[in-house]
Amino acid sequence: MERKYTILAVLLIILALGLVILPKKKEQKEIDPKALLSAVVEKSRYLSVDLVTHRIIENDPTLLLIDLRTADQFKLFALPGAVNIQPDSLLTATTLELMNQPGKDKVLFANSDLISEKAWLIATRSSVNRLYIMKGGMNEWFNTIIKEKPINSAASSSDLDLVSFRNAARQFFVGASETTNTPEKPKVKEKVQVIRKAPEASSGGGC
Amino acid sequence: MNPFIKSNKIWLSLLGLAIIIVLLAFIFRPEVIHYQISANESVKLVNDQSIQVDIKDIAGKQVIDIRSTELFSQGHAENAINIPIRKLLDDESIEFFNQLLEDGKEVVLYGSDELEAVAPSLLLQQLGYKNVKQLSGKITETGDFKVSELASTEVSVIDTAAMRVKTEIKKADEITPVKKKREAVIPVRQEVTSGGGC
Numbered sequence: 001m002e003r004k005y006t007i008l009a010v011l012l013i014i015l016a017l018g019l020v021i022l023p024k025k026k027e028q029k030e031i032d033p034k035a036l037l038s039a040v041v042e043k044s045r046y047l048s049v050d051l052v053t054h055r056i057i058e059n060d061p062t063l064l065l066i067d068l069r070t071a072d073q074f075k076l077f078a079l080p081g082a083v084n085i086q087p088d089s090l091l092t093a094t095t096l097e098l099m100n101q102p103g104k105d106k107v108l109f110a111n112s113d114l115i116s117e118k119a120w121l122i123a124t125r126s127s128v129n130r131l132y133i134m135k136g137g138m139n140e141w142f143n144t145i146i147k148e149k150p151i152n153s154a155a156s157s158s159d160l161d162l163v164s165f166r167n168a169a170r171q172f173f174v175g176a177s178e179t180t181n182t183p184e185k186p187k188v189k190e191k192v193q194v195i196r197k198a199p200e201a202s203s204g205g206g207c
Numbered sequence: 208m209n210p211f212i213k214s215n216k217i218w219l220s221l222l223g224l225a226i227i228i229v230l231l232a233f234i235f236r237p238e239v240i241h242y243q244i245s246a247n248e249s250v251k252l253v254n255d256q257s258i259q260v261d262i263k264d265i266a267g268k269q270v271i272d273i274r275s276t277e278l279f280s281q282g283h284a285e286n287a288i289n290i291p292i293r294k295l296l297d298d299e300s301i302e303f304f305n306q307l308l309e310d311g312k313e314v315v316l317y318g319s320d321e322l323e324a325v326a327p328s329l330l331l332q333q334l335g336y337k338n339v340k341q342l343s344g345k346i347t348e349t350g351d352f353k354v355s356e357l358a359s360t361e362v363s364v365i366d367t368a369a370m371r372v373k374t375e376i377k378k379a380d381e382i383t384p385v386k387k388k389r390e391a392v393i394p395v396r397q398e399v400t401s402g403g404g405c
Contacts, residue, residue: 007218018229077370087253112360
């Protein structure tokens with residue numbers, strides 16, 4: 001064997017040793033802690049209940065709602081299209097497969113923010129991207145969208161738009177019977193003036 | 208010069224260079240912070256209430272204010288030190304957390320609201336700082352602590368009776384499908400025109 005091949009072999013062995021020194025690649029891809037902390041600071045990971053509601057009504061195909069409440073609460077009422085996942089099964093193969101669907105915005109929510117905040121951190125650590133939290137959870141959603149609130153007389157046009165959107169959303173989720181914030185106007189019987197048509201002359205022929 | 212070295216000058220210099228690169232990469236490798244708890248283990252922390260500390264229990268613990276420096280300067284808790292959330296994993300901060308861990312001192316994080324400290328404390332727990340907890344409360348503008356009940360807000364306030372309205376209507380529709388009655392078609396005879404005419 002030529003000497004140069006021996007040297008080349010030694011060179012490769014040294015480089016291979018270098019690979020041994022490098023840290024092992026973990027089976028499950030994880031985000032670096034510093035990158036995770038940077039993601040924590042980002043406020044864009046929170047979505048308002050109004051925005052989520054708008055996307056539900058629009059039947060947004062990129063929206064995936066992940067409901068972290070108990071199965072009983074989920075059975076009683078759930079947002080359309082929501083999937084119920086218990087926090088302890090957050091990192092099962094099935095859940096990860098669901099959350100790693102490309103092109104989907106995954107929105108976590110529980111009754112409030114505490115559980116979804118923790119779930120967000122753990123799922124983001126496991127490299128789940130496009131993951132959001134519905135700010136305030138289902139309680140905030142119920143208080144904002146379903147519960148009627150009196151309209152402030154000094155409300156701006158944008159506020160009024162928001163109120164009318166919420167009224168429409170309430171109709172969407174609850175039905176027309178539960179809606180209308182504005183007091184009903186008393187029905188005034190309209191006077192109808194009857195104008196009698198004069199009897200027409202018979203069309204009987206004749207020249 | 209040795210004839211072997213002379214004939215393999217290039218290969219030998221490449222070998223030397225490779226050795227130097229590997230050694231330098233090893234010596235100056237960036238200090239990476241590793242998770243000490245696996246992701247699957249950390250799932251258990253979601254429902255763990257023990258990482259929260261009540262305001263009445265913070266005496267003797269190292270209190271860390273994770274708000275911005277500006278907010279900290281406006282008012283903060285007594286004996287609290289400021290490590291803004293973005294700097295929690297800086298080398299200095301990690302050194303400080305390591306020291307506190309060695310000393311066996313408990314650390315309590317707080318922010319503008321209770322939620323602000325939840326994720327950072329959980330992250331530090333996953334990095335092995337089991338002494339790091341989160342305050343069940345927030346700091347007010349006057350620098351006093353205020354109890355906030357984030358955990359209790361996880362109780363559902365949804366009035367399911369109101370929400371059932373639509374589902375019941377839906378079910379009723381499903382049970383009794385409305386069948387369209389076949390409309391009877393009555394042929395209309397064309398009337399003879401009464402119109403006269405010449």
